[in-house]
Amino acid sequence: MKQSPSPESHCSNCQLWLPKKDSKDCGNCQIFKGPVYAQGYCTYWAPQMI
Numbered sequence: 001m002k003q004s005p006s007p008e009s010h011c012s013n014c015q016l017w018l019p020k021k022d023s024k025d026c027g028n029c030q031i032f033k034g035p036v037y038a039q040g041y042c043t044y045w046a047p048q049m050i
């Protein structure tokens, strides 16, 4: 999903998010192959443990 339905839950604050050094808008996910949008979202979203 390109745009998260919830402002608090999106890929860039998901525990499974893997940021890319060369891009702010796209990164990778531990459970999907290929780039994902930082503002995207999926049903596997989980809060980051800080």
Ligand code: SF4
Binding pocket: 010, 011, 012, 014, 015, 016, 017, 018, 028, 029, 030, 031, 032, 036, 040, 041, 042, 043, 044, 045, 046
């Ligand atoms: S699990 Fe879903 S919400 Fe989390 S980074 Fe991957 S695609 Fe984004």
